[in-house]
Amino acid sequence: MAGTADNETRGAEGAVPALGIGMVGYAFMGAAHSQAWRTVGRVFDLPVRPVLAAIGGRDAAAVRDAAAQHGWAAAETDWRDLIARDDVQLVDVCTPGDSHAEIAIAALEAGKHVLCEKPLANSVAEAEAMVAAAERAAGRGQVAMVGFNYRRLPAAAYARRLVAEGRLGTIRHVRVTYLQDWLVDPDFPLTWRLKREYAGSGALGDLGAHAVDLAQYLAGEPLVGVSALTETFVRERPLLAGVSSGLSGSGGGSERGPVTVDDAALFTGRLASGALANFEATRMASGRKNALRLEIxxxxxxxxxxxxxxxxxxxxxxTEPASTAGFRRILVTEPDHPYLEAWWPPGHALGYEHTFTHQARDLVLAVAEGTTPEPTFADGLQVQRVLAAVEESAEKNSVYTPVPA
Structure with missing residues (x-):
């Protein structure tokens, strides 16, 4: 097992090797991933024990506070120092997209396993470089995975099982909407998620990446063509008094700066089989907080x-008679549903945070067993190529000249 820590803990079943986790980033995703790393070994019976070795971030006081709050043993202010630590065997990248490629490639070249948040990178070229690094690392026994956590929803994983079993037959349509409203207020400040140099894109990369990956995962086939429109409804927003890496806060005064990403993206697509797909991703849908909806x-x-x-x-x-056929509700909480064997009795619901715990479980098992975890960096590259095609199509479709009456 490549890169497993030498230190062990001894329980009733004998020695269990430790797997030291180092995480770069400590905001929204950092908190979600921390919860998962703290929890996964206490819920699932794993062959190795994840240990929260070190967390990294540029603000020394903030990263120390995050370490104390989330249970990390040490804090680092330079991600290079975190990667170099002997007690870190797996690097979890939870930073804005502009640093994904640099950190992930450096970690792989240092002999570490890597988990990288989605979208994989800010460009196809960066994603291609990450895939190449992951392929080289695989030859050394390392694994790399991109964090599309919604695949780990028990209901989504069960839906994939039904499709794979042929219960839907030949797929004709896939439709996905992902709607949020946190940018409706024009005075919401100009955070990093609204700047192309940090985020890569707006609703397209933030929400559309999830929509594309989930659609391809459930259908079991890739998108091969798209036609798109994007729009930025609020083109300037208040500047923050300081640097922000979160989703909330207030402007630092009357000065405003340009929004350089999309607020919304609409696109149609065609899957490899010929099935048709349509997508909507927006952070301007008033009243919708985190409304990801999918139908196949x-x-x-x-x-x-x-x-x-x-x-x-x-x-x-x-295939049922029309007199009794119709949509029926399946409560996905049974022990034979994906991931549910370790949780509560049937009918006791799980939540958003459990997707990250399931993601950590699958990655730890892949490390221990020497298998390839999914989604791979290559899967992340496929999504990146779709996002790039959407932007290219939207640019071509951006000019509309009405025909005179």
Whole structure:
């Protein structure tokens, strides 16, 4: 098992090797990943024990506070120092997208396993370099995974199982919407997520990446073509008094700066089989907080999922008589549903944070067993290529000249 820590803990079953985790970034995703690393070894029976060795961030006081709050043994202000630590065997990258490639490639070249938040990078070229580094590292026994956590929803994983079993037959349509409203206020400040140099894109990369990955994962096939529109509704926002890496706060005064990413993206697509898909990603849908909704229609049936009802999957079996057929609600909390064997009795719901725990479980098992975890960096590159194609299409479709009456 490549890169497993030498230190061990001894329990009733004998010695369990430790796997030292080093995480770069401590804001929203850092908190979610910290919760997962603290929890996963206490819920699932794992062959190695994740240890929260060190957390990294540029603000010394803030990263020390994060370490204390989330249970990390040490804090580093330079990610290079974190990677160099002997007690870190797996590096978890939770930074803005502009640093994903540099940190992940350096960690792989240093012999570490890597988990990188989505989207994989800010450009196709960066993502390609990350895939090449991951392929080289695989030859040394290292693993690399991109963090599309919604694959780890029990309902989503069960939906994938039903599609793979042929319960929907030939897929005809996939439709996904991902709606949020945290940018509706024009006076919301200009955070890093609204700057292309840090975020790469706006709603497209933040939300659309999830939509694309989930659609391809559930359908079991890639998108091969898109046609798109994007829009930035609020083109200037108040500047922050200081540097922000979060999703909240207030402007630092009357000075405003340019928003350089999209607020919303609409695009249609075609899957490799010829099935049609349509997507909507926006952070300007007033009243919608985290509304990821997906439906797949096939010749034999359909599936529908709503993240705001994340323990439920709706399934229609079109082979049943019309007099009794229709969408039925499946409560995905049974022990034979994905990931549920380790949690609560049937009917006791799970939440958003559990997706990260399941992600950590799958990655730890891959490290221990020497298998390839999914989604791979290559899967992340595929999503990156779709996002780039959406931007290219939107640019071509951006000019509309009405025909005179």
């Amino acid at each position: 229609n096939g010749e034999r049936g359909s599936l529908a999922f709503d993240l705001e009802r994340l323990n439920e999957l709706f399934f229609h079996d079109h």
